[in-house]
Amino acid sequence: MILRTLVLLCSVLVVNVGWAQERTITVVGDKWCPFNCSDDPGDRGLLVERAAAALADANIGMRYLELPWSRAIAEVRAGEIDAIVGAGPEETPDFHFPARPLAIARHSFFTLPSSDWQYTGLESLAQVRLGVIQDYSYGTLFNDYIQPHKNDEQRIVVLRGNDVLPRLIEMLRLGRIDAFVAEERVLAYHFSSKSMPNPLRNAGLASEENLYIAFSPALGDGVTLASLLSQQLPQLSITSQYD
Template identity: 40%
Template sequence: MRKFRNGWAALLLMAASGAPAWGETLIITGDVWCPINCAAKASKPGIFVELAQQIFGEEGIRVEYQTVNWARAILDVRQGRANALIGAGRDDAPDFLFSATAPAISRMCFYTQPGTDWRYDGLASLATISLAVINGYSYGEELNGYIHAYEHDNTRVQTAAGDQALGINVEKVLRGRANATLENTWVMARYLSRRAPPAVLRRAGCRTPDVPIYLAFAPKLASSQRYMALFEAGVQRYRENGRLRVLLASYGLRDGEL
């Protein structure tokens, strides 16, 4: 009986102090965007996944990582079926909760076949090409407007969806079915190097400005404010003590590298 009472006392103390309850799980989700987030069962699941696992693990919170297509990931977090969206920019889901500190910055560049001379130089330069993009992605206000305006014109914009959207777009460019695609530089470099057989695409200019990316928390869940505060404190702490730099290095990247 004494042990039983002590157990209840411990639970009450945890509840009063805001400490995590036993068995607390936080679900994070996104499409595979490696090295930011990789295959769920990979030995290296991705920078943001490991960062979340480490920060929340210190608070006794288990992180469950799920991969779905991007549009589904946004919907799952928006409706509260998952706690946070991985690698989101503020334009991806403006209603989500974003911490003050972004763990990383995303540089999005245009890629074409080697040997071509087209280069991105503002929206007017897109008029002569067919651009392959991914359904549900935000590419910034200006490019989003262009994509929306021509989403039903395959000679200007082609949209891929599903778990293999990046691979589909790369194949379109390699086979000449699209002139260019737009992707994060980390993600594209990793994909091309690991493709079988490896492929080479030409970088043909980049979107500006570069965009901060976050772990974005569900707007409808009461727990989101607490999780966001814990993650913000963890990111700041890891920047100060060098753990974020070590994590990036484990993926072959340097802090501040794009």
Template identity: 40%
Template sequence: MSICRQLVARGLLLTLLGVAGWARAETLVIAGDIWCPVNCQPGAERPGIFVELAREIFAEAGIEVQYQALNWARTLQQVRRGELNAAIGAGVEDAPDFLFGSTPVASSRSCFFTLPDSTWHFSGTESLAEQRLGVINDYSYGDELNTYIALYHGDSERIQIAAGDKALALNIGKLMHGRVDVVLENAWVMQAMLASQGQAGGLREAGCRAPDVPIYLAFSPTLESSPRYVALFEQGVQRYRANGRLQALLAAYGVQGP
């Protein structure tokens, strides 16, 4: 082979390697506030159900998933603007303009938690009349509760809204110190948080809202890449449900699927 042909061949090889390297470098960024076991601490051995699932599914297409922990209001804002690819664990009511697959990863059951000596029980929004309820900024809790929260927003004797990266921990602290009477939160997220604080079983579950809310990896409505990512993730979720991998992942975190 002549020197010229060798150089051409070498150049073609380097070009192909460069293309392959570029393909491997494709990344998407997902985010959410710490909502373990849905999504846990970045860098943890078990970073959360949605994080592990997204990484496994997109790795099959040569796509790297990066995970960031941000407060929920900021997550929704940045995904909506296209600064991030997707929000973790969103329900359709959280961001109806986002792009969702047809298959939820799991369902969220929002329950009411009190101190152990309380006898109060949730039986509809009318039962909240004498309770100071702790919720989290920009969370959706279903139409009935969202309406109630909006109606009494600003009345600290009815509603107190926590914000920031540690909103749930803040609400638990307020409940422990008597600054709120009830905290509304996903049941297994609350259980995981209490366990991480060494307080497993430290609060009383006083009823849950119905029905459970399907939760998804919700993609940005402004990015051209989103429809492709939605399709890849949807196909992966369906495949993992069919072969049992999704159920095994949920079970590893102590969660049952929808």
């Protein structure tokens, strides 16, 4: 028993010494500005910068990579990458989450201005062909509606890859879908980056969702890193252009 305790204590000391010398973790996400932007150090996005600032206080560096969302989830789940940013428990329930979110997302339905369709609950979705991004949870919408109807192309059109939002907008313009789901600030950012107001009509809120950095279940210290981030976030004070 004493030997086991000494081994555990030594392991903890080794981990702490390693972090004291600065450890760098790799975090991945898709392009979802202003939350996750690019792997350019000067334009990583709100969530990435908040997580990096919190972990820096614990002497942990962060490297951010941009990948399509489905691939990002798969590589973090396999332990090839340490963590994913912008995820919620609905999407990756097996990942290790800190106790506090980095931000809150508002997922809403958007249509052309000429449409009079309004979201009034799941039953109202039967009236539209909805565009979504593969493996996005949209809060509870994935489990409640997208997953049950994923094979019905008259109800759901699923797009894959990175930077999918412009493709959804184009499909809406061409009449190939009647509505799509998007985070309100992400859609506003897309149009403001083109120096234009959002021309689309907000047809109702689908859900609000806490956004986290979630750590791989395949790595031995995922729980420790999530706990550490939970401790650091209450001390974090960031003024951001995105708030």
